[in-house]
Amino acid sequence: MPKWAMVIDLDKCTGCGDCMAACKLENNVAIVSPEQTEEGRVMFWMDMMSVYDGEYPHVKVKRIPKPCFHCDNPPCIKVCPVHATYINPEGLVGQIYHRCIGCRYCMAACPYTAKVFNWYEPEWAEEFKTCLNPDVSLRMKGVVEKCSFCAHRLQVVKEDADAEDREIMDGEYMPACSESCPADAIYFGDLENRESKVFKLSRSPRAFKELEGLGTEPKVIYLSKRE
Amino acid sequence: MRKMVKQNSKLFIVASAAIVLVVIVWVVLGSHRNITQPISYNHKIHIEEAELTCVDCHLYVETMPTATIPNIEICQDCHSDEPMSDSPEEVKLLKYIEEGEKIPWQRIYAVPNHVYFSHRRHVTIGEIACSNCHGNVEELTEPPSYPLWLPTMENCISCHKEHKVTYDCLACHR
Incomplete structure (x- = not known):
């Protein structure tokens, strides 16, 4: 059974935000008005954390892409009263929108604030409606959503592999962010496959996990030489 | 009183x-919302007399997630200018072909868009016969007016459990 994981090389990442845009388009993530954004209701599945070090004019900026960490021990699933969020045998933490009752316990439980809530029925500009990705369903008002590691792509990849009676190849299943990254800073693959790039990178001395002490065992691994 | x-x-x-x-x-x-199709298509005669199989007209059943409902481009491969029978339904078809107009077939089987259903997965990989879900269409002399089997989650899950295949949420939900 594969275990899907992501490695983000912060030394390569330029913080351009292409992953955020690709994710937003791939997953039909709602565009929130500037007023609502001010209120903290902005919706990103792939967010970009900015850390500012030092004082002007000697400021160092760290830009850290932050998807859902698909923890092996996810705090969000323990608080969900309706099993709308759960971890599957392949390690993907799923969010089933039609089961979600919008209590937002999972959002409070997630130490990485990876989940977002649909405060309003998403509205799309007329020109935008033709650009929506038909492979991802539109969410409705009152449900929580988050990065799915583009699980809809896995459905197709798995089917292709099964039709040809073979295993999924390394790099065949890739989320939109990883595919679009111009610096090739986002790797994605199977942690159980010792031949995969992700497995090798996860053993790198540069590798670390966010808030590792919490015991959430995230499956997004960062690489950085810097502190 | x-x-x-x-x-x-x-x-x-x-x-x-x-x-x-x-x-x-x-x-x-x-x-059972009865749906009337623009042409009363006779499956039986096409299968028995013309010796067609499902995939001859419903293209991509074996290779793509979505099966197709054949329209004039497929029909006109066999039905050219001269009618093959004295059926009034064929006259209707020939009129559509002559005018180059699409037949406005009504779709009766559909899954909601948050569900990934693939014909290839079920027919080619799972080797499930069409009749398992669509019934004995080869016996029908007119088009079905309602779905024989509703693609509800309950029906999907019970069949998945019966065949001992995955019923993980993310296998179908998207």
């Missing part, structure tokens, strides 16, 4: 009968 009570009870019976009737009609029409 007694007469009034009798009249009232009569009224009550008539009213409740009317309500029951409305409910029955609602249930029957609601669950």
Whole structure:
């Protein structure tokens, strides 16, 4: 059974935000008005954390892409009263929108604030409606959503592999962010496959996990030489 | 006084009968919304006499997630200018072909867009016969007017459990 994981090389990442845009388009993530954004209701599945070090004019900026960490021990699933969020045998933490009752316990439980809530029925500009990705369903008002590691792509990849009676190849299943990254800073693959790039990178001395002490065992691994 | 009570009870019976009737009609029409197709297509004759199989006309059943409903481009491969039978339905078809107009078929099987259903997965990989879900279409002399089997989650899950295949949420939900 594969275990899907992501490695983000912060030394390569330029913080351009292409992953955020690709994710937003791939997953039909709602565009929130500037007023609502001010209120903290902005919706990103792939967010970009900015850390500012030092004082002007000697400021160092760290830009850290932050998807859902698909923890092996996810705090969000323990608080969900309706099993709308759960971890599957392949390690993907799923969010089933039609089961979600919008209590937002999972959002409070997630130490990485990876989940977002649909405060309003998403509205799309007329020109935008033709650009929506038909492979991802539109969410409705009152449900929580988050990065799915583009699980809809896995459905197709798995089917292709099964039709040809073979295993999924390394790099065949890739989320939109990883595919679009111009610096090739986002790797994605199977942690159980010792031949995969992700497995090798996860053993790198540069590798670390966010808030590792919490015991959430995230499956997004960062690489950085810097502190 | 007694007469009034009798009249009232009569009224009550008539009213409740009317309500029951409305409910029955609602249930029957609601669950089996009868759909009439623009052409009363005869599956039986095409399968038995023309010796066609499902995939000859419903292209991509074996290779793509979505199967297709054949339209004039497929029909005109066999039905050219001269009618093959004396059926009035074929005359309708020839008119569509002549005018180059698409046949406005009504779709009767559909899954909601938050569900990934693939014909290739079920037919080619799972080796499930078309009739498992669509019934004995080869016996039909006119098009089905309602889905034989509703693609509800309950039906999907029970079949998945029966065949011992995955029923993980993310296998279908997207």
